[in-house]
Amino acid sequence: MQMSGAQMVCEAIIAEGVKTVFGYPGGAIMHVYDEIYKQDGFEHILNRHEQAAVHAADGYARATGEVGVAMVTSGPGFTNAVTGLATAYMDSIPMVVISGQVPLSLIGTDGFQEIDAVGISRPCTKHNFLVRSIEELPRILKEAFYLARTGRPGPVLVDIPKDITVETGEFKYPESVNIPSYKPTYKGNKKQIVKAVEAIKNAKKPLLYVGGGAVLSDAYKLIREMAEKTKIPVVETLMARGVMGHDHPQLLGMLGMHGNYASNMAMSETDLIISLGARFDDRVTGKLSEFAKYADIIHVDIDPANIAKLVDVQYPIVGDVKQVLEEMLPLLESVDPDRYQAWREILKRYDELHPQSYIDSDEVIKPQWAIERLGELVGEDAIITSDVGQHQMWAAQHYPFDRPRQWINSGGLGTMGFGFPAAIGAKKAHPEKTVINITGDGSILMNMQELVTAAEYDIPVINVILNNHFLGMVRQWQTFFYEKRYSETDLTFQPNWKALAEACGGIGYDVTTKEEFDAALKDAIKQNKVCFMNVSVNRFENVLPMVPAGGALFNMMLPSPELADSALEDKKGTK
Amino acid sequence: MANEKRVISVIVMNESSVLARITSMFAARGYNIESLTVAPIPDSDMSHITIATNGSSKVMEQITKQLHKLIPVYKVIEHEEMVEKEMVLAKFPIAENLADISVLASAYNGGVVNVGKEMIIVMAADEPKRIKHFIEAAQRYNPCEIIRGGVVAIER
Numbered sequence: 001m002q003m004s005g006a007q008m009v010c011e012a013i014i015a016e017g018v019k020t021v022f023g024y025p026g027g028a029i030m031h032v033y034d035e036i037y038k039q040d041g042f043e044h045i046l047n048r049h050e051q052a053a054v055h056a057a058d059g060y061a062r063a064t065g066e067v068g069v070a071m072v073t074s075g076p077g078f079t080n081a082v083t084g085l086a087t088a089y090m091d092s093i094p095m096v097v098i099s100g101q102v103p104l105s106l107i108g109t110d111g112f113q114e115i116d117a118v119g120i121s122r123p124c125t126k127h128n129f130l131v132r133s134i135e136e137l138p139r140i141l142k143e144a145f146y147l148a149r150t151g152r153p154g155p156v157l158v159d160i161p162k163d164i165t166v167e168t169g170e171f172k173y174p175e176s177v178n179i180p181s182y183k184p185t186y187k188g189n190k191k192q193i194v195k196a197v198e199a200i201k202n203a204k205k206p207l208l209y210v211g212g213g214a215v216l217s218d219a220y221k222l223i224r225e226m227a228e229k230t231k232i233p234v235v236e237t238l239m240a241r242g243v244m245g246h247d248h249p250q251l252l253g254m255l256g257m258h259g260n261y262a263s264n265m266a267m268s269e270t271d272l273i274i275s276l277g278a279r280f281d282d283r284v285t286g287k288l289s290e291f292a293k294y295a296d297i298i299h300v301d302i303d304p305a306n307i308a309k310l311v312d313v314q315y316p317i318v319g320d321v322k323q324v325l326e327e328m329l330p331l332l333e334s335v336d337p338d339r340y341q342a343w344r345e346i347l348k349r350y351d352e353l354h355p356q357s358y359i360d361s362d363e364v365i366k367p368q369w370a371i372e373r374l375g376e377l378v379g380e381d382a383i384i385t386s387d388v389g390q391h392q393m394w395a396a397q398h399y400p401f402d403r404p405r406q407w408i409n410s411g412g413l414g415t416m417g418f419g420f421p422a423a424i425g426a427k428k429a430h431p432e433k434t435v436i437n438i439t440g441d442g443s444i445l446m447n448m449q450e451l452v453t454a455a456e457y458d459i460p461v462i463n464v465i466l467n468n469h470f471l472g473m474v475r476q477w478q479t480f481f482y483e484k485r486y487s488e489t490d491l492t493f494q495p496n497w498k499a500l501a502e503a504c505g506g507i508g509y510d511v512t513t514k515e516e517f518d519a520a521l522k523d524a525i526k527q528n529k530v531c532f533m534n535v536s537v538n539r540f541e542n543v544l545p546m547v548p549a550g551g552a553l554f555n556m557m558l559p560s561p562e563l564a565d566s567a568l569e570d571k572k573g574t575k
Numbered sequence: 576m577a578n579e580k581r582v583i584s585v586i587v588m589n590e591s592s593v594l595a596r597i598t599s600m601f602a603a604r605g606y607n608i609e610s611l612t613v614a615p616i617p618d619s620d621m622s623h624i625t626i627a628t629n630g631s632s633k634v635m636e637q638i639t640k641q642l643h644k645l646i647p648v649y650k651v652i653e654h655e656e657m658v659e660k661e662m663v664l665a666k667f668p669i670a671e672n673l674a675d676i677s678v679l680a681s682a683y684n685g686g687v688v689n690v691g692k693e694m695i696i697v698m699a700a701d702e703p704k705r706i707k708h709f710i711e712a713a714q715r716y717n718p719c720e721i722i723r724g725g726v727v728a729i730e731r
Contacts, residue, residue: 122596123603127646132591147646181588181649305640308633 001172005134005165006031009098012141014041015173018069020428022047022056026073027113028100031165033071045428045457048449050077052421054084054097055447058155059425061093062408063383065218067148068093068425073100075113078159079120083415085155086124090412091239092216094153096144101130103163117159126154131161134169146177151184152303153216184302188319188327196274196298196315197331203272203296205343206232209255212239212411213277213301215404219322223276224248226325231337233347235263237278239411242401252347253356256284257547258393261354261556264547266347268554273297277321280310281412290552300324354545354558356397359565365514367391367466367537371398373514374436374464377521382434383426385409387419387443390472393543395438417446423461424454434462434525441467441491444532448500454530455505462524464533465497468541476542479566480557497534506530540567578629580609582654582728583638585624588647589615596645597624606630606638610661610703610725621649627703627726656731662700662724663709669693671716679716683709694719 003011009032013021022045025033036044047053050072057068068088072081078099088095102111118128127147129140137160144156200206214223220243227234227250234244235255244251255263267273273295278284285291288310298315299307307316317324358368371394374382380402386392386409401407408426410418423437437444444465454461468475471489478486498508507529509520517535524531542564545556557563587593594613601608609627616623628638635653642651663685667676673687673695680686683706685699699709703726710721 118592119595122592122599130591179646182646303644305637305644309637309640 001170002168003171004031004035004168005137005160006035008137008141008169008171009160009165010035010039010041011171012138012145012173013069014039016067016145018042018067020045020060021069021071022053022060022425023071024050024053024073024077026077026100028074028102028162029071029077029098029165030100031162032098032100032160045424045453047421047424047453049447050080051083051417052447052450052453054081054095055087055415055418055421056425056428057095057097058084058088058093059385059408059422060429061088061095061425062422063405063426063429065216065405066094067145068095069098070095071098073113074102074117075115077113078115078117082120082124085121085157087410087413087415087418088155089124089126091212091410092153093155094148095155096148097155097157099157099159100165101159101161104132104161105163107161117157121157124155125157126152128157128159130159131164134164134167137164137169138171138173142174143177143179147182151182185304185318186302186320186323188300188317188324190327192315192317193324193327194331196317197328197335199272199296199298199315200230200232200274200332201335204339205270206230206272206274206340207266207270208232208234209237209267209273209275209278210234210240210243211237211276211278214240214243214321215277217277217302217321218404219276219325220244220404222322222325222329226329226332229329229332229337230335231340231344232274233266233344235259235266237281237284237411238396238409240278240404241396241407242404245402246400252351254396255553257286257549258397258543258545259547260351260356260397261545261558262347262351264545264553264556265350267292268552269346270295275299275301276325277301279306285310286547286551286553290554357559359559359561361538364538365512365517365535367394367468367541368398369514370464370466370517370535370537371395371438373517374438374521375400377518378434378436378525380406382406382436383408383423383430385419385423385426385435385437387437387439387446388414388416389440389443390468390476390541390543391438391440391443391466393473394466399438416443420444420447420450420461420463423463424450424459427459427461436462436464438464438466440472441465441469441494442471445495451501451504451506451530451532459530460528461530462521462533463531465535466537467494467534468537468539469494470539473543479540479542480546481548484566497532501530501532506532509533511535538565540565542566578631579635580627580629581635582657582659582726583626583628583642584652584654584728585626585642585648586616586650586652587622587624588649589620589622590647593622593647594624596647597642600641600645601628601638604637604641606634610723612725612727625725625727652730654728654730657728658731659702659726659728660700661703661706661726662698663706664688664696664698664722664724665710665713665718666694666696666720667713667716667718669695671695676716679709679712
């Protein structure tokens with residue numbers, strides 16, 4: 001069928017089954033927007049900033065496991081999208097971003113709104129394309145979606161010069177893809193799997209270390225089955241929260257810089273790490289030379305480059321976590337769960353010694369209380385997104401996640417401003433769910449214009465702002481490591497949050513007591529409108545436990561009244 | 576872990592910006608490129624890139640894996656048993672001892688390729704280590720210009 005390049009873009013999006021596209025028009029992409037106007041195969045959401053559009057597509061992808069799509073124009077439209085691409089890249093999120101480009105004849109001339117999009121995005125995309133002719137456009141669109149969702153997923157950029165969107169050509173959307181140089185490995189090597197099972201049988205202190213890859217490969221049921229069959233304890237990374245379910249007796253918790261005591265000690269003392277879709281990030285390992293000193297490592301990862309990148313691996317298995325576990329599970333029948341009884345008891349004692357805890361207060365709302373209360377009030381019904389900082393860590397530590405894809409946050413890149421637009425994407429994907437963005441008074445301002453988007457399209461996202469009038473996580477480091485010189489972290493000057501939300505068509509709540517918290521949340525759910533819940537929380541609360549950057553994982557700063565609240569420490573000092 | 580010199584052949588789809596993908600990966604991850612040559616493979620839609628680099632075996636493993644990860648990369652060969660050659664062109668003033676220069680070039684598997692009014696140009700093609708020796712030996716004839724071509728390698 002003959003059609004324009006712009007029509008081809010729309011037809012490809014429809015053929016891929018995408019129901020919602022997030023974007024922002026501009027000169028170079030106008031022909032495509034003209035076709036969007038004429039079609040009714042998908043809905044377009046006009047975010048109020050390109051970065052937010054890409055984060056929204058990302059949130060949509062994380063909530064569903066499907067490819068998210070965002071559309072931006074050339075030049076500044078594209079450069080605004082770069083943070084979104086990098087965020088998705090670091091967390092391996094399947095996404096296709098379509099950007100306009102100046103006409104082919106102007107490329108390289110420093111034309112108006114021209115920027116080298118493929119050059120800039122090369123290090124933060126799985127792959128990218130500059131379309132050079134109308135003939136190759138259908139194939140490139142097909143390959144973009146294919147590359148985004150297969151193998152280790154990731155964002156793919158398709159940069160389309162304006163004249164190609166106007167030109168007409170023959171459109172037949174390819175049914176299959178043939179890229180001879182791209183053949184991801186899904187099935188694990190059988191021999192390696194057998195060896196790994198032997199190692200599990202011989203281990204005394206094995207530990208399942210589960211990462212974001214477990215979510216991406218939809219392997220959570222198999223991981224729970226493996227844990228239950230072998231009774232091996234489990235630690236989750238930040239990206240894997242929800243894989244085991246919060247009340248699973250074998251889940252020790254989250255490990256890493258803000259992991260709980262038992263998880264970090266388990267990692268330090270284990271003799272066999274079974275890594276499933278995790279990548280030994282520095283926020284997980286702490287000081288590498290002290291990391292898991294007594295352990296052999298089974299590393300299952302779909303990306304061979306992740307294996308032996310940071311730690312030496314005795315049992316590398318390249319493959320999809322789900323497919324590897326399908327092979328491995330029958331072989332685990334002969335594992336004797338009693339073998340690890342002593343190990344489980346050691347870990348139980350560790351957890352009793354220093355459980356994940358905080359000191360609650362009757363005078364002020366503790367941020368941890370707010371998160372636990374959210375869990376009690378909305379629990380498994382909700383999808384939780386977050387921004388980046390203290391609130392993110394408290395959410396990861398204290399929210400009772402029941403399932404994968406319930407917890408959506410920027411782990412690898414750590415992008416402030418991610419949470420609100422990601423929540424918009426998640427809510428579009430799951431309108432029936434309550435979607436809550438747990439955020440801080442720093443992060444929320446980085447994409448607050450999305451109030452307008454959410455109000456216009458009636459996307460009732462609840463933003464719970466844990467407001468400590470600080471750039472909290474930086475302030476915490478300044479307290480601990482910079483002798484309390486609070487350089488540029490004091491956010492005492494603030495907007496009127498309630499008025500701000502209302503000015504943009506949403507609702508605002510100012511919350512200072514626990515009673516007000518409950519009332520505001522209930523009202524927000526009932527009103528079903530986008531809202532800001534401005535929750536005043538204890539100002540100097542610290543995220544604990546904490547492994548100082550570069551320190552060994554077992555050297556944790558544990559919750560004591562002085563460490564937990566730096567203001568208390570100050571009061572003591574002045575006595 | 577000792578830093579070793581290594582030669583890697585990368586077979587890639589011959590498409591635009593493929594070389595940029597490879598070099599920017601090296602730059603972004605802090606790997607070193609000592610020399611790089613690239614040319615299309617006859618009768619195919621692929622190109623052969625030869626990269627001389629150095630690093631520990633762990634770094635080499637990562638380089639190979641990261642290269643593989645690039646979508647247009649078809650094959651990566653980490654050379655072990657290889658024949659390795661490099662070409663060099665050198666230009667000398669005509670007033671120098673031409674017979675000596677000619678003998679020098681032929682000793683390194685080359686010869687005189689051009690003689691003009693003021694200059695003589697010779698070439699040599701040999702193992703990179705020997706090319707280094709050639710350049711050292713050429714110094715006494717006051718070369719005006721020496722251009723090395725970069726390593727190409729083929730597995731034995």
